[in-house]
Amino acid sequence: MIIMKFGGTLMGSASAIERSASLVAAEVRRGTSVVVAVSAMVGVTDSLLALASQAEQGDIAYANDAVTQLRIRHLSTIETLGGAPNSDTAREVRELCESLRQTVAGVALLKELSRRSRDLIVSFGERLSAPLMALALENLGVRAHHLSGGGAGLLTDGQFGNARPLPEAYPRLRERLGGLLGAGLTPVVAGFIGETTQGVTTTLGRGGTDYTATIIGAALSAAEVWTWKDVDGVMSADPRLVEGARNLAQLSYAEVMELAYFGAKVLHPLAVTPLQQSGIPLRVKGAADPDHPGTLIVAEPQIDPAHPVKAVTAIRNLAVLTVGGAGLVGVPDAFGQIFQVLAREEINVHMISQGNSQATLSLVVSQPDARRAAEVLKRDLGNSGYPRELHLQENVAVVAVVGEGMRGSRGVAARLFGAVAQANVNLLMIAQGSSELNISFAIENRDVEAAVRAAHAAFELGAQLRPA
Ligand SMILES: Nc1ncnc2c1ncn2[C@@H]1O[C@H](COP(=O)(O)OP(=O)(O)O)[C@@H](O)[C@H]1O
Numbered sequence: 001m002i003i004m005k006f007g008g009t010l011m012g013s014a015s016a017i018e019r020s021a022s023l024v025a026a027e028v029r030r031g032t033s034v035v036v037a038v039s040a041m042v043g044v045t046d047s048l049l050a051l052a053s054q055a056e057q058g059d060i061a062y063a064n065d066a067v068t069q070l071r072i073r074h075l076s077t078i079e080t081l082g083g084a085p086n087s088d089t090a091r092e093v094r095e096l097c098e099s100l101r102q103t104v105a106g107v108a109l110l111k112e113l114s115r116r117s118r119d120l121i122v123s124f125g126e127r128l129s130a131p132l133m134a135l136a137l138e139n140l141g142v143r144a145h146h147l148s149g150g151g152a153g154l155l156t157d158g159q160f161g162n163a164r165p166l167p168e169a170y171p172r173l174r175e176r177l178g179g180l181l182g183a184g185l186t187p188v189v190a191g192f193i194g195e196t197t198q199g200v201t202t203t204l205g206r207g208g209t210d211y212t213a214t215i216i217g218a219a220l221s222a223a224e225v226w227t228w229k230d231v232d233g234v235m236s237a238d239p240r241l242v243e244g245a246r247n248l249a250q251l252s253y254a255e256v257m258e259l260a261y262f263g264a265k266v267l268h269p270l271a272v273t274p275l276q277q278s279g280i281p282l283r284v285k286g287a288a289d290p291d292h293p294g295t296l297i298v299a300e301p302q303i304d305p306a307h308p309v310k311a312v313t314a315i316r317n318l319a320v321l322t323v324g325g326a327g328l329v330g331v332p333d334a335f336g337q338i339f340q341v342l343a344r345e346e347i348n349v350h351m352i353s354q355g356n357s358q359a360t361l362s363l364v365v366s367q368p369d370a371r372r373a374a375e376v377l378k379r380d381l382g383n384s385g386y387p388r389e390l391h392l393q394e395n396v397a398v399v400a401v402v403g404e405g406m407r408g409s410r411g412v413a414a415r416l417f418g419a420v421a422q423a424n425v426n427l428l429m430i431a432q433g434s435s436e437l438n439i440s441f442a443i444e445n446r447d448v449e450a451a452v453r454a455a456h457a458a459f460e461l462g463a464q465l466r467p468a
């Protein structure tokens with residue numbers, strides 16, 4: 001059995017959906033059981049987030065207009081897929097849009113958007129796309145049945161916007177999806193969304209359909225989980241940034257987590273976690289070339305000692321906040337307090353670096369959180385009796401090089417920073433993960449391309465890999 005995930009681009013139009021469905025049908029015809037997880041049509045999640053925040057401002061006209069656009073887009077896709085206006089699929093899409101309109105009207109009326117309401121609104125993207133995939137599969141003679149995340153059994157905790165699966169999700173997914181497969185049906189699960197035990201809709205975080213697929217893969221003990229992409233697998237760098245980026249044959253679970261954490265948009269950072277215990281492989285495959293093996297992600301991939309670094313990645317729009325002052329020295333609790341304040345404000349810290357002795361601590365946070373982070377630190381630490389200085393540098397990016405082979409390998413840092421210096425890039429901060437799986441450094445946003453290209457070239461990442 002295989003789980004197949006299709007992201008927004010591969011669900012983006014009637015022809016894209018037909019092509020994705022044909023990849024499922026080919027496998028089903030070979031006698032493989034397949035469970036499908038789909039994302040919202042490309043752009044839909046962003047539109048839903050935008051209309052939710054407009055509704056919160058009370059702009060009901062904007063929100064209604066946006067719902068109408070979504071309705072037209074999905075209904076016209078159904079029409080192109082050959083679905084009649086009075087088909088079950090079209091009826092379901094109209095009902096979902098009506099229910100979305102009512103939810104949004106409630107938000108506009110109250111001018112209040114909780115994380116919980118936002119999750120409900122954003123869940124409509126996947127709930128609208130799953131019926132379209134089921135229709136396309138039926139058109140190809142594959143008997144399909146679509147479900148929402150909660151309907152499939154994906155129970156989560158109540159961390160709206162960032163929910164995690166509960167242990168009970170696994171047996172429930174096994175029972176519900178296993179039942180459908182046993183009846184000869186191909187389940188199509190709306191990705192990215194789950195449900196609390198009280199039946200409240202949650203989401204798994206941006207890019208969460210990868211995670212849905214691997215949770216299902218673990219629940220059903222799948223042979224492999226395949227996430228189909230518009231690239232032929234995980235590449236040595238974002239191909240939009242580095243022309244010579246090449247596809248990687250194998251990566252470890254840990255490497256892929258680091259890459260995703262440090263900004264490689266290709267997978268959700270937690271996507272591999274459900275697979276780690278059972279060792280189920282995750283394969284990232286390119287829809288344009290289905291015979292290409294793509295990237296195989298396993299616990300222990302082959303290591304090429306000549307190439308300790310496998311990939312380079314970047315996150316933009318960050319800021320460095322440096323907290324310092326001699327008074328930090330010898331205050332045992334100082335760092336603890338800093339992190340507590342930020343955690344309470346739900347400000348995520350991407351990277352940290354400690355200066356000489358304990359005199360300074362540099363923290364990388366998202367640009368939109370940066371000023372608030374500085375303010376709350378000033379406000380909440382101001383009373384605790386030790387002097388400090390706060391310095392904020394905005395418009396920062398973090399670049400990371402990742403590879404298991406770096407562990408114990410000498411000269412990696414020298415090679416990296418030599419190349420970055422040659423490219424005339426100024427370093428703001430450096431950190432090495434304690435796992436020795438990555439080296440990351442902060443630079444100004446405007447230097448990202450130069451730094452990524454320099455690192456890519458320094459480790460010959462374009463040449464080490466098998467030809468595509
Ligand atoms: N290291 C990388 N390898 C592959 N793709 C990457 C990498 N870094 C960034 N990307 C970008 O990620 C995109 C795929 O992610 P995304 O569009 O979110 O996929 P999907 O919507 O199918 O889940 C690619 O088109 C590519 O531009």
Ligand SMILES: N[C@@H](CC(=O)OP(=O)(O)O)C(=O)O
Pocket residue numbers: 006007008009039040042045046125191192205206207208209210
């Ligand atoms: N639709 C969600 C979930 C997702 O996984 O999307 P995609 O596979 O298109 O990145 C999002 O945009 O975050």
